Amino acid sequence: MTETLAAGRQTETDAVPAIRLRKLTKEFGDTVAVNNVDLDIRQGEFFSMLGPSGSGKTTVLRLIAGFELPTSGSIELEGKDVTGMAPFERDLNTVFQDYALFPHMSLIDNVAYGLRVRGVPKKERQERAREALERVQLGKFVGRRPAQLSGGQRQRVALARALVVQPKVLLLDEPLGALDLKLRQQMQVELKELQRSLGITFIFVTHDQEEALTMSDRIGVFNNGSLEQIGTAHEIYERPAGAFVANFVGTSNIFDAAHAQKLYGRAEQVCVRPERLRLSWTDAAPEPRAGVTSRPGTVTSLVYVGHATQVRVQLDDGPAVVVLTPELLTGGDADLLDRRVTVSWDDAAAVWLPSGGS
Amino acid sequence: MRLSRSAKVVLGVITALVFLFIYLPLLLVVVNSFNADRTFGWPPKGFTLEWWGRAFDSPGVREAVVSSLWVAAVSTLISLVLGTLLALALLRYKFFGRDVISLLVILPIALPGIVTGIALNNMFTTILGVSLSMWTVVIAHATFCMVTVFNNVIARLRRMHGGLEEASADLGAGVFTTFRLVTFPQLRSALLAGGLLAFALSFDEIIVTTFTIGAGDTTLPIWILQNLFRPNQAPVVNVVAVVLIVVSIVPIWLAQRLSQDSVGIGATRVKATEG
Numbered sequence: 001m002t003e004t005l006a007a008g009r010q011t012e013t014d015a016v017p018a019i020r021l022r023k024l025t026k027e028f029g030d031t032v033a034v035n036n037v038d039l040d041i042r043q044g045e046f047f048s049m050l051g052p053s054g055s056g057k058t059t060v061l062r063l064i065a066g067f068e069l070p071t072s073g074s075i076e077l078e079g080k081d082v083t084g085m086a087p088f089e090r091d092l093n094t095v096f097q098d099y100a101l102f103p104h105m106s107l108i109d110n111v112a113y114g115l116r117v118r119g120v121p122k123k124e125r126q127e128r129a130r131e132a133l134e135r136v137q138l139g140k141f142v143g144r145r146p147a148q149l150s151g152g153q154r155q156r157v158a159l160a161r162a163l164v165v166q167p168k169v170l171l172l173d174e175p176l177g178a179l180d181l182k183l184r185q186q187m188q189v190e191l192k193e194l195q196r197s198l199g200i201t202f203i204f205v206t207h208d209q210e211e212a213l214t215m216s217d218r219i220g221v222f223n224n225g226s227l228e229q230i231g232t233a234h235e236i237y238e239r240p241a242g243a244f245v246a247n248f249v250g251t252s253n254i255f256d257a258a259h260a261q262k263l264y265g266r267a268e269q270v271c272v273r274p275e276r277l278r279l280s281w282t283d284a285a286p287e288p289r290a291g292v293t294s295r296p297g298t299v300t301s302l303v304y305v306g307h308a309t310q311v312r313v314q315l316d317d318g319p320a321v322v323v324l325t326p327e328l329l330t331g332g333d334a335d336l337l338d339r340r341v342t343v344s345w346d347d348a349a350a351v352w353l354p355s356g357g358s
Numbered sequence: 359m360r361l362s363r364s365a366k367v368v369l370g371v372i373t374a375l376v377f378l379f380i381y382l383p384l385l386l387v388v389v390n391s392f393n394a395d396r397t398f399g400w401p402p403k404g405f406t407l408e409w410w411g412r413a414f415d416s417p418g419v420r421e422a423v424v425s426s427l428w429v430a431a432v433s434t435l436i437s438l439v440l441g442t443l444l445a446l447a448l449l450r451y452k453f454f455g456r457d458v459i460s461l462l463v464i465l466p467i468a469l470p471g472i473v474t475g476i477a478l479n480n481m482f483t484t485i486l487g488v489s490l491s492m493w494t495v496v497i498a499h500a501t502f503c504m505v506t507v508f509n510n511v512i513a514r515l516r517r518m519h520g521g522l523e524e525a526s527a528d529l530g531a532g533v534f535t536t537f538r539l540v541t542f543p544q545l546r547s548a549l550l551a552g553g554l555l556a557f558a559l560s561f562d563e564i565i566v567t568t569f570t571i572g573a574g575d576t577t578l579p580i581w582i583l584q585n586l587f588r589p590n591q592a593p594v595v596n597v598v599a600v601v602l603i604v605v606s607i608v609p610i611w612l613a614q615r616l617s618q619d620s621v622g623i624g625a626t627r628v629k630a631t632e633g
Contacts, residue, residue: 067524087527094528100521104543114529117539165529 016079018043018169018201019064024073026059033059035225036073041169041203043078046195048204048212051222052248057205060222061171064203065094078168088117092169093162097177099154101146107133107157108142114165132160152183159194169201176211188215209249213237221245237273243353246271253277253321254353262317263293269353274324276349279311283340294344297321299337302329311336313343384603391596398592409593419598422581429492429567429577430560433499437556438549440500441507446541449515467505474501475569482570491572498570499563503556510552511545518544551616554609562606578602 017040026034034056041047049057062068064075066087074083082090093114101110108129109116115125133139136156146154155175162170172191176184192215195202206212212219213233221228221236221244229241240246243254252271255263260270280286283296297315304310311323323343329336361369394404413419447453448460466474478498482488522544526536564579571580582598585591 065524065528067527086532087524088530088532094525096521096525098519098521100519100525102522102525102540103519113526113531113539117526117529117531117535161529 015043017041017076018045018078019203020074020076020079021060021064022074022076024060024063024075025071026056026063026068027071032225034063034070037225037227039220039227039230041201042218044199044201046192046202046204046215046217048206048216048219049222050206050209050212050219050249052207055222056225057207057222058173059225061094061173061203061205064169065092065171066090091167092171093165093167094171094173095155095158095162095175097173097175099146099158099175101154101157101161103146106143106145107138107149110146110157111161111164113161118165128164129160132164133157136160151178152187155179155187159191163194163198163200167200169203170195172202172204174205174207176206176208184211191215213249221248223248239351240271241354243269243271246351246353251322253319255319259318263295264347264350266352270350271353272321272345272350274310274322275308276345277321277323278344279313279323279325279327280342280344281339283342286342286344291347292344293347293350294342296340296342299339299341302333302336311341313341315343387596387599387603391593391600393593396593409597413594413597413601416594418576418581418585419594422576422578422598423601425492425576426561426578429495429499430557433496433503433560434553434556436496436500437503437507438553441504441552441556442511442545442549444504445508445511445515449512463508464505466502471563471565472569474498475566478566479569489572490570492575494570494572495567495575495577498566499560502566503560506555506559507549507552510548510555514545514548547616551613554613554616558606558609558613562602 019039019041021037021039024034024037024039025032037056037060039060049060051057059068063070066082066085066089070083074081076082077090077092102113105113108126111132112120112125112129115128120128130139130142133142136159138153138156138160141149141153146157149157155178158175175191176187179187188211191202191204204212204215213236216233218230218232219236220230223244229236229245231239231241236245236249240249240252243252246252246254251274253274254269254271256269257267261267264270285296286294288294295315295318297313297318299311300314300320301312302309303312308324308326309329311325311329312320313323314320321343389402390398391409392405392407393402394406394408395402444459444463448456448463475498478494478501479490482490482494488494518541522540523536526540527533531539562579564577564583567577567580568583571577576584578598579602582595582602585595
């Protein structure tokens with residue numbers, strides 16, 4: 001974890017980061033919601049804060065926005081210390097989880113709000129709000145009230161309202177959480193395109209690992225108020241820095257230190273992704289090959305997931321593992337269950353998990 | 359729950375009787391204000407507007423109406439400001455003694471009027487040494503009128519999306535701009551409902567008023583009390599009572615339509631003072 005952090009920091013030294021958090025800590029009474037977080041978010045980056053609920057990611061977002069004050073530590077926005085500033089003094093805007101649109105205002109007044117409080121003349125702010133609404137395909141609905149819109153439309157209004165004041169950084173607090181799957185996937189693409197075309201830094205909070213993986217330039221994984229790992233989607237998925245990340249982002253088969261000792265002669269946790277495991281429907285030991293490990297086992301359950309089948313195998317001399325196999329399995333569950341199989345994987349696909357993780 | 363036919367009939371009859379018992383006397387007062395018979399014999403001998411005319415011509419009545427309206431208006435205004443500030447403070451901020459304060463705010467509406475009256479009378483005359491006047495009545499009324507505003511506002515604030523104020527701050531609005539453009543519009547109907555209730559409470563209040571009003575001043579209820587047992591004033595008292603009923607019921611009815619949730623405690627108080 002410390003290695004990754006250090007690496008993340010080194011690349012930042014040349015440019016001023018959009019957001020810089022130093023030793024950020026927030027306590028609510030006895031609970032430590034955010035624990036000593038160091039983080040640099042680059043200019044123009046799509047950065048996701050990923051973690052289960054209660055992991056501190058939303059609190060970090062609220063600290064950045066200024067809705068909460070940190071117990072200790074500092075927050076810099078483009079090199080300027082904003083730690084003690086009120087939300088309205090910070091040049092960043094938020095898209096709230098439940099949108100928080102003003103129910104007594106029409107869409108155009110909602111979107112023009114930020115311009116209104118900045119003293120932009122009525123004609124200009126109406127015009128800019130209209131443009132912003134057209135950009136999110138809601139140009140026809142300018143006179144409507146938020147209550148007359150669907151969830152997806154409200155989401156777009158919230159986005160337009162936050163972007164019309166041209167913030168340096170846009171904070172998004174699980175903005176897609178309330179949408180159904182199809183709409184959500186569509187909005188993921190739209191958000192990503194919007195971010196690319198505007199070049200604004202997006203900080204996106206989510207508990208959905210798939211969402212984080214598909215949208216982000218970089219991801220910070222939170223657990224218990226601390227950052228477990230920072231890296232690109234590829235790094236997070238292929239090289240998890242600890243057991244928590246390995247399990248939270250995708251599924252992992254983790255061999256504990258004792259098993260790893262038997263397999264590789266090294267007493268540290270090691271993990272292999274289910275899709276990296278191969279299955280052969282025989283327990284006859286295959287010819288040993290360099291760089292490939294094989295172990296016999298028994299099939300205990302099968303789950304068909306459409307594009308593949310999840311096969312759960314109890315290894316004779318090891319833990320139960322999940323194998324994701326793309327092959328079409330013929331025969332009913334009765335034929336396949338309790339069959340003797342051999343699970344094998346390339347040693348290169350095995351990732352050592354530093355014990356510091358969790 | 360399904361009720362049998364006979365149960366429905368019985369319950370219906372009981373309800374009707376109770377309402378008759380409550381509203382028939384009120385109706386009688388209204389009818390008698392137009393009754394040509396000075397002794398209010400039944401059935402009424404004929405229709406007359408004489409008593410209404412006399413009431414309007416009476417300087418005592420006119421003065422009492424103006425005083426009551428003024429007292430009600432000013433104490434409502436004070437209640438609106440203080441009730442709103444209190445509700446905002448108690449709901450939005452955590453501080454030492456918050457629970458105690460929220461109890462102390464509600465308490466005046468539960469205290470018997472006579473206790474409040476004696477206590478305030480003592481306070482004004484012996485401790486503060488101010489002479490009793492319309493202003494002391496206003497202050498006394500504000501102590502319990504504030505509660506109806508407070509209740510309405512706090513109920514609305516509880517239901518109001520807390521994120522709205524954050525969103526406003528996030529978009530660059532300071533504390534006062536946020537209140538003006540976001541919080542106040544959300545509270546508007548609650549303030550109207552609370553204010554109307556406060557107005558109605560103050561307008562027909564008599565017990566606390568008796569103890570805090572200056573010598574020579576009269577409000578409408580005080581005028582009625584003073585003239586109730588003068589036989590030649592009886593018809594005019596009926597007219598004044600009708601005015602009182604109308605001015606009290608209309609705001610309550612409006613308030614109930616405006617806010618479905620929090621008029622309860624205000625309404626109980628009204629019944630208690632009228633009964």
